[in-house]
Amino acid sequence: MNHVIVTGGAGYIGSHACKALAKAGYVPVTFDNLSTGWQDAVKFGPFEQGDLLDRARLDAVFAQYNPIAVMHFAALSQVGESMKEPGKYWFNNVQGSLNLIEATVDAGVRNFVFSSTCATYGDHDNVTLDEGVEQLPINAYGASKRAIEDMLRDFEGASGLQSVIFRYFNVAGADPEAEVGEFHQPETHLIPLMLDAIDGKRDALTIFGTDYDTPDGTCIRDYVHVCDLVDAHVLGLQRLLEGHGSRVFNLGTGTGFSVRDVIDHSRAVTNREVPYNEGDRRPGDCTKLVSGSTRAEKELGWEPKRSKMDLMIADAWRWHQTGHYNT
Ligand code: UDP
Structure with a gap:
């Protein structure tokens, strides 16, 4: 079976990704602690409740499903909150991702798709934001995502982990069939x-x-439709499975x-x-x-x-x- 571990699969973008993966013939295994996601949003594959900070739980899920790849969406993602509670962002996003990356490598999985953000760029006056622009985040959310990008590059050097990093611009819209959609509590978008x-x-x-x-x-x-965004993730996964190696992509229009x-x-x-x-x-x-x-x-x-x-x-x-x- 073509299992893909989808962290944050019960969230807004992750649930749409699960639908796209299932449609493309993969089996999305949602790993989510339901801190901001919804069990009702898990409709397209198995659900494993768990926290990225719980390494033993991660190892058990990798052993159970023997996945071909990981898609990592789970994160705290509010710019405003990250300015008020930076520690929460540095701990959950960075430590959680470190656990996941180590569990991935230790399970022998080498394909990793990561949900990053244009917030890693920061404010650049009159500079075209392409993937080569220096990343100078001005909020803790963006800084935590940049740190995880760096982490992926270090693990590639040490363990051969291949990653596709997507830097999202502003994600909007919902599944046209309204099976899943955007619902945050509290809502800030x-x-x-x-x-x-x-x-x-x-x-x-x-x-x-x-x-x-x-x-x-x-x-x-720059607003991008969530269905287009997750289609790019399926294409990124295929790129990895075909052996074309690590790459960073902006996702905006x-x-x-x-x-x-x-x-x-x-x-x-x-x-x-x-x-x-x-x-x-x-x-x-x-x-x-x-x-x-x-x-x-x-x-x-x-x-x-x-x-x-x-x-x-x-x-x-x-x-x-x-x-x-x-x-
Ligand atoms: N925004 C706003 N009022 C709100 C929420 C957002 O004016 O109640 C603005 C926000 O300042 C930003 C844009 O809308 O310029 C998009 O914000 P959102 O939180 O949706 O996404 P972000 O860009 O922070 O990822």
Whole structure:
């Protein structure tokens, strides 16, 4: 059997990855401690509850499934929280990943797909963000992910571990069939918060900062559809299994949207008003993060087909209205 261990498989991106893996003929084995994920989101393969900080539990799961590869999504991922509680990020993300990488190597597995972030780049004025740009993170979340990237390079030297590292820009949207979707508690991400505000599930959205050096004063991000994002992971896995070796890829579309642009698109797609107010900057936010690379398209044959802002909002809105997990 083509088992792939998927850490964080009960989370937003991990659950979509499990669906894509199952569709491609792999058996995704979700390893998740359910600290931020949902058991209801595990629909496409076995579930093993466990914590990355528990090395013995990891070893037992590797022994049980004899996987061909690991996809590592499990992490704390909120920029704002990482500024308030950096220790939590350094401990959970870095120590948890070290345990996982050591368990992977000790089990004789050599293929590793890692979920990294454009937050590892930090703020670079007028520099095209391709994979060669210096990584100078300005928040603890990005710093913890950069450390794990470094760790993977060291283990490659020592043990031959091959890795595909994906640096995500802003992931949005949901499974068009609404089997899985984005659901965080607490929610901190722009699009789900806005959809909640639109249908009255929470108060008005607050725009974090209107005095950035951008055309409309709000931060600019590059949004990529979660289904496109996980398709790239399946292509990255195939690259590893074919023996093409380690590589880093940005996953973004190269198009930037300000917070106000996203509000305008949400109003148009849902045909509803977006209640919002303007607030202070959120510590740790970069001004502009837009990918400047087409390496994933060129080398993996990746086609980000659904990553149009209106389609991402429409898919998120469908999930928001029809999908849910038992909590
Ligand atoms: N944002 C905002 N209000 C919110 C949540 C987010 O203005 O309630 C902004 C945030 O400052 C950033 C963008 O929306 O510029 C995307 O933030 P999100 O938390 O979704 O993703 P991040 O870029 O932090 O990974």
